[in-house]
Amino acid sequence: MAEVAAPTPRLFVRKTSGLIRTIGIWGALAFGVHCISLSSSGIITFQWVPSLWPGASIIGILTVSALFCAMHAYTYSQIGAAAPRAGADYTLASRTLHPLLAFPASFALVLFSGLVAGSLIAWIPTVALPAFLQASGILYDQAWAVRFAEWSATPTGIVVIGTVGVLVTLFSLMFPTRTVVKVLGLGLILGLAAWAVILLSFATGSRDTFVANWNRFVPNGPFERVLPVARENGIEFTRGFGTTTLAGLIMGFWVFYGYYIPTFFAGEVKEAPRTLLWGAWGSLFTTWFVFALGAFLLLRHVPQDWIAAEGYLYTVGPERFDTFPFVTFYASMMQPNVLFFLIMAVGFIYTLINLAQTYFFYCSRIIFAWAFDRIVPERLAYVHPETGSPRVAVLLVAILAELGVLASAYYSVLFVQFNFVFYAAITMVVPIVAAIVYPYRKRELWEAGAGHVRSMIGGIPTMTLVGIGTLLFVLWLVASVFIYPAVGLGENVDTVLLTFGAIAAAGVVVFLVARWYRMSREGIDIMATFQEIPPA
Amino acid sequence: MKRFFARRSDRPGAGWIRLLYTADLHGSNAAFRKLLSAAKLHRAQHVIIGGDLTGKAIVPIVKVDGRHEAWLFGNREEVETDAELRALREKIGTVGFYDHVCTPDEARALDADPQALHRLFVEKMNARLREWLDLAGEHLEPLGVPLWVIPGNDDDPSVDPVLEAAGYARMVDHRVVELDEHHELVSLGDTSMTPWACPRDYPEEHMYRVVGDLLSKVRDPDTAILNFHCPPRDTKIDQCPALNERLEIVHRGGQLVTTSAGSAAIREGIEQLQPLLSLHGHIHEARGSHQIGRTLALNPGSEYAEGILKAAIVNLEPRRVKGYLLISG
Numbered sequence: 001m002a003e004v005a006a007p008t009p010r011l012f013v014r015k016t017s018g019l020i021r022t023i024g025i026w027g028a029l030a031f032g033v034h035c036i037s038l039s040s041s042g043i044i045t046f047q048w049v050p051s052l053w054p055g056a057s058i059i060g061i062l063t064v065s066a067l068f069c070a071m072h073a074y075t076y077s078q079i080g081a082a083a084p085r086a087g088a089d090y091t092l093a094s095r096t097l098h099p100l101l102a103f104p105a106s107f108a109l110v111l112f113s114g115l116v117a118g119s120l121i122a123w124i125p126t127v128a129l130p131a132f133l134q135a136s137g138i139l140y141d142q143a144w145a146v147r148f149a150e151w152s153a154t155p156t157g158i159v160v161i162g163t164v165g166v167l168v169t170l171f172s173l174m175f176p177t178r179t180v181v182k183v184l185g186l187g188l189i190l191g192l193a194a195w196a197v198i199l200l201s202f203a204t205g206s207r208d209t210f211v212a213n214w215n216r217f218v219p220n221g222p223f224e225r226v227l228p229v230a231r232e233n234g235i236e237f238t239r240g241f242g243t244t245t246l247a248g249l250i251m252g253f254w255v256f257y258g259y260y261i262p263t264f265f266a267g268e269v270k271e272a273p274r275t276l277l278w279g280a281w282g283s284l285f286t287t288w289f290v291f292a293l294g295a296f297l298l299l300r301h302v303p304q305d306w307i308a309a310e311g312y313l314y315t316v317g318p319e320r321f322d323t324f325p326f327v328t329f330y331a332s333m334m335q336p337n338v339l340f341f342l343i344m345a346v347g348f349i350y351t352l353i354n355l356a357q358t359y360f361f362y363c364s365r366i367i368f369a370w371a372f373d374r375i376v377p378e379r380l381a382y383v384h385p386e387t388g389s390p391r392v393a394v395l396l397v398a399i400l401a402e403l404g405v406l407a408s409a410y411y412s413v414l415f416v417q418f419n420f421v422f423y424a425a426i427t428m429v430v431p432i433v434a435a436i437v438y439p440y441r442k443r444e445l446w447e448a449g450a451g452h453v454r455s456m457i458g459g460i461p462t463m464t465l466v467g468i469g470t471l472l473f474v475l476w477l478v479a480s481v482f483i484y485p486a487v488g489l490g491e492n493v494d495t496v497l498l499t500f501g502a503i504a505a506a507g508v509v510v511f512l513v514a515r516w517y518r519m520s521r522e523g524i525d526i527m528a529t530f531q532e533i534p535p536a
Numbered sequence: 537m538k539r540f541f542a543r544r545s546d547r548p549g550a551g552w553i554r555l556l557y558t559a560d561l562h563g564s565n566a567a568f569r570k571l572l573s574a575a576k577l578h579r580a581q582h583v584i585i586g587g588d589l590t591g592k593a594i595v596p597i598v599k600v601d602g603r604h605e606a607w608l609f610g611n612r613e614e615v616e617t618d619a620e621l622r623a624l625r626e627k628i629g630t631v632g633f634y635d636h637v638c639t640p641d642e643a644r645a646l647d648a649d650p651q652a653l654h655r656l657f658v659e660k661m662n663a664r665l666r667e668w669l670d671l672a673g674e675h676l677e678p679l680g681v682p683l684w685v686i687p688g689n690d691d692d693p694s695v696d697p698v699l700e701a702a703g704y705a706r707m708v709d710h711r712v713v714e715l716d717e718h719h720e721l722v723s724l725g726d727t728s729m730t731p732w733a734c735p736r737d738y739p740e741e742h743m744y745r746v747v748g749d750l751l752s753k754v755r756d757p758d759t760a761i762l763n764f765h766c767p768p769r770d771t772k773i774d775q776c777p778a779l780n781e782r783l784e785i786v787h788r789g790g791q792l793v794t795t796s797a798g799s800a801a802i803r804e805g806i807e808q809l810q811p812l813l814s815l816h817g818h819i820h821e822a823r824g825s826h827q828i829g830r831t832l833a834l835n836p837g838s839e840y841a842e843g844i845l846k847a848a849i850v851n852l853e854p855r856r857v858k859g860y861l862l863i864s865g
Contacts, residue, residue, distance in 0.1 A: 536572035
């Protein structure tokens with residue numbers, strides 16, 4: 001028998017030290033799922049989305065949305081892979097384009113993310129608590145719960161409960177990151193358990209049970225009257241593939257925003273190209289699957305038009321016609337079981353806090369990136385020596401979140417979030433353009449990049465091609481808030497545009513003041529940090 | 537706008553100097569050449585390299601049927617012409633590795649003979665280091681910018697004679713030297729133990745002894761600059777992933793567990809002496825700054841494998857750190 005030669009060695013390595021930071025795909029997926037949110041996105045998928053697009057398929061909207069978001073996720077994973085460090089989007093854009101474009105965009109994103117964190121916390125007193133308390137009042141005859149639910153949604157209730165929520169989130173982020181991750185991990189289990197109960201209730205129930213229980217628990221909004229009353233109040237059903245596609249094109253960020261969050265702490269992920277992509281796609285697929293399965297099971301019992309009408313009446317219906325368009329109410333009404341009810345309540349409220357935690361977490365990482373570039377005081381990047389928690393940055397985000405709670409109390413929860421989709425999309429334009437031109441402006445770095453960063457299709461970098469598609473998608477999202485007032489700025493166009501202009505201008509001023517200060521006091525030109533250094 | 541900022545000079549001059557510090561170049565030709573370029577670009581008056589000069593791996597470029605093939609970062613690279621071969625070798629040098637053109641049998645023989653492999657490493661490392669030192673002389677001498685160098689824990693002892701024999705660079709390991717008329721530079725490449733037991737890893741007892749010995753020679757702590765490869769323990773600039781007994785990275789709940797990898801002796805030394813500035817490398821991912829009393833400690837981090845230079849620009853008055861900036865490019 002011929003001797004088989006040993007394989008030729010590919011690399012000789014000597015004994016040296018050195019490692020890289022790592023968050024694996026599972027960690028990235030957990031962050032993504034929490035930032036998408038099994039609770040708030042779960043609720044709007046069955047309430048607000050069908051009521052906005054009566055006649056369009058819920059599963060169709062989710063699918064089209066997820067497909068476009070997957071393209072966006074790809075671009076952001078490449079941004080993180082090309083600049084694997086804290087605040088990767090800001091870092092890549094400031095080095096590839098110009099810091100005077102990148103910093104104001106990043107500044108506006110953090111400011112509005114902080115406000116949105118507050119408005120998401122305000123979901124607890126305005127949506128989550130009333131949904132559960134009213135349901136428990138109705139299902140288990142608890143009058144106090146109904147009274148508390150009514151108070152919770154008043155401005156005073158929102159401010160009190162919202163402030164407690166902000167303080168709880170702030171307090172939780174004072175602990176080491178690994179504790180925060182454990183808290184998030186527990187939230188993922190609780191959130192999935194809540195959805196398991198919902199899916200189980202839908203899977204084991206029947207149409208007759210749904211109708212009978214609905215009429216039993218909601219006598220002032222009977223099942224049969226929902227569609228006629230909605231029609232009387234102006235609902236119009238537009239069916240067809242076109243409507244569903246259009247809705248999907250618009251609702252992506254509303255439902256799935258958050259899957260790309262690990263890009264903001266790309267410096268802490270292992271094998272950035274792979275982890276960021278699969279973490280983002282994984283969280284997108286997980287939430288799509290959970291919501292789509294929920295919709296599929298629910299639609300076996302209830303027509304889609306009815307779900308749309310119930311959601312519609314919640315917003316514009318007559319005062320004496322009771323509405324409960326919450327997926328959690330549908331499930332707890334179909335299977336009135338105290339244990340199931342508690343699992344859903346705990347899971348949904350806990351994951352709303354988790355959602356705020358992810359916003360606090362990513363904002364603090366972006367602030368780190370600014371402090372590293374010495375645009376903001378190093379004090380903002382202070383890390384507690386024992387816990388490793390970024391206390392000053394987190395406190396700053398908490399202040400913004402409290403403002404978000406106040407805005408939600410005295411305007412509406414959606415007021416802040418409406419604006420956020422506009423702000424998030426418009427600030428993304430800068431890093432996405434940076435990603436498109438990166439292979440050309442930073443050729444050497446792009447060629448040295450790992451994995452899918454330097455892949456090409458037909459001789460053109462994939463990063464550029466997908467980036468162009470993503471740019472068109474976010475530009476469409478910006479345009480859609482003007483074209484479709486229901487998901488847009490409504491009557492607040494001038495206010496929102498002025499606010500955005502003022503914040504972007506404030507970002508420019510902060511950058512210029514920082515540059516002037518460092519130059520005059522320290523003899524340092526911070527522009528040096530953005531400069532390319534050619535080899536000698 | 538440019539004119540407005542130009543009036544506020546960032547040029548070193550009256551009463552202050554500018555240092556350019558880097559560490560952990562690990563053989564990356566691109567990072568080293570960028571360092572020389574950065575010295576000119578940023579008008580540095582002193583360049584300091586804080587250890588870990590040499591690369592970690594040799595990539596065998598194997599001759600097969602008139603072609604050459606190699607594996608770089610898991611990708612198979614195949615070249616045919618001399619020009620392509622030169623480009624491949626350049627690419628390998630950019631990321632800090634060394635190339636070795638050989639036959640499959642030679643590669644297998646090297647794999648089976650650790651001593652021969654070590655000799656090859658020594659030959660490759662020292663050859664590149666000599667090239668770098670010559671290049672530094674060509675670029676920095678006309679600018680009048682001194683280059684201060686020490687080895688790090690990953691550098692084989694064989695590099696010491698190469699550094700000592702350098703024409704322009706000054707090897708200052710285990711020494712206290714005058715940087716200029718105001719500042720002393722105190723340098724040390726030794727580090728506390730790592731899990732890999734590298735050439736200059738030592739137990740803390742050794743670190744306490746050598747650190748104590750060096751710091752006792754400092755004349756004026758208020759103006760002293762430490763150039764210690766290893767960072768002080770329990771700081772932001774010494775955080776790295778924790779490892780288990782199989783040298784695998786520890787995760788809990790999907791999250792990386794970090795630990796301090798700096799030296800307790802260096803931390804105590806800084807706390808007691810309170811020098812003006814303390815410059816460190818070693819932990820590539822722990823880029824940043826940490827204040828220990830009046831002492832500013834910096835670690836510029838390293839991304840040598842991407843051909844990126846990470847460095848610190850520090851403006852120094854005689855008794856005060858005027859300003860600093862971590863740069864990368």
